[in-house]
Amino acid sequence: MPWTRRRIRPRRAAALASVTALTLAVSTSAGTERLVPGTTTAGPTAVARSDTHGACQISGGPAVQMSEGLPTPGGYSRSTGTVRALTLMIDFSDAPGSGSARSRFHEFFPQTQDWFRTSSYGRLDYRPEAPIPDWLRMPKSFRAYGIERGAPFDPGYRRLVQDIVAAADPKVDFREYDFLNVLVTPNAGPSALDTVLSVTFAGNTDAPVADGVPVANASFVYSRQDDGSGSFPQTGYRVLPHENGHVFGLPDLYTQNGGGAVGHWDIMSEDWGANNDLLGWHKWKLGWLDAAQVHCVTAPGTSEYTLTPLARSGPGTKLLFVPLGGRTGYAVELRTREGNDEAVCRPGVLVYRVDADVDTGRGPVRVYDARRNSGGCTRSPNVHAELSDAPFTAGEEFRDPARDIRVRVLGADGDGDYRVGVTRG
Known part of the structure; x- marks a missing residue:
């Protein structure tokens, strides 16, 4: 069974x-x-x-x-x-x-x-x-x-x-x-x-x-x-x-080592402690995002996008995905403290890798930490602290040199939207 x-x-x-x-x-x-x-x-x-x-x-x-x-x-x-x-x-x-x-x-x-x-x-x-x-x-x-x-x-x-x-x-x-x-x-x-x-x-x-x-x-x-x-x-x-x-078909994101792969960024990783939401990839998978809210980044060169907060209802780009073949790719989304995301202590652009060829409970998703070994920014009980400050903010970037991919946060506007540049070599 x-x-x-x-x-x-x-x-x-x-x-x-x-x-x-x-x-x-x-x-x-x-x-x-x-x-x-x-x-x-x-x-x-x-x-x-x-x-x-x-x-x-x-x-x-x-x-x-x-x-x-x-x-x-x-x-x-x-x-x-x-x-x-x-x-x-x-x-x-x-x-x-x-x-x-x-x-x-x-x-x-x-x-x-x-x-x-x-x-x-x-x-x-x-x-x-x-x-x-x-x-x-x-x-x-x-x-x-x-x-x-x-x-x-x-x-x-x-x-x-x-x-x-x-x-x-x-x-x-x-x-x-x-x-x-x-x-x-x-x-x-x-x-x-x-x-x-x-x-x-x-x-x-x-x-x-x-x-x-x-x-x-x-x-x-x-x-x-x-x-x-x-x-x-x-x-x-x-x-x-x-x-x-x-x-609804979502896998477990925790692994043998607990919630260290995703932290508190998805309830399929940590369901104890302060409220949290689902990743944008899961919202697309569940049918909660429109096609216009998801951009598939395949073209070489640099493309710029404006991300609206994932938790905020209404129009706007919620998810960027950079495929790395037929099994895996990088997802990019904007996480802020609103909606179900009450545990967010550092708003910004979350970058994570989704691997469809990795099974439930074995780490199918990995969040990249913009501030590795910082200890995080939260002291909330039952929240994985190290990844709590994982999002990238203005002037910061994620790089994958082996695949010549960059995700750079260009800035934020007064409405709380963030401008992001994605480069494929």
């Missing part, structure tokens, strides 16, 4: 002292298998493009299970328009629901709705629905399922998914929903500070069938992401947008 992530958090004392948690890359990530065509009406959203964008639609090889490539393959949920998220709150005989099921629901909503509305510029109308308002009791104890570290290949996890479907099916028409959220009572299993069990099944051909449709895209959230800093009411919900990113 394909899955997206397995993360191990250090013990509580260590977690409070060092927010970068140890993460384990796995060999079996979400999207390992695909749905059989015709088995579902959901599917990835078409990427907005023109004839000039072809060279920028990079793709990964057949061995890549969940790729940054464009377009997203079939089997995942669509990410534009109205999507309905069936949300079930479950408990167990040895872990009875902690508080009311509706209270558990409200740990994540309406915050998750608002997050997606803001990030998508209103293009994703996310509608969580809880037709069963009470705890849905599982027929076995939590201990009996033997779930550890979100490892769904375990036969116990298969039984849990099947039991959820069997328990909910008499009261739910699964055909009415695009994907499933399972909010487990937080007293089942260890604290998130010890072990993160949250996991997502995406594009899963091995999913049980309910009402004639496979439950192929499902996110599970277990304990509360609360580090004791007092920020839980504002930040505890963010594990769910991360997990839901997988049902």
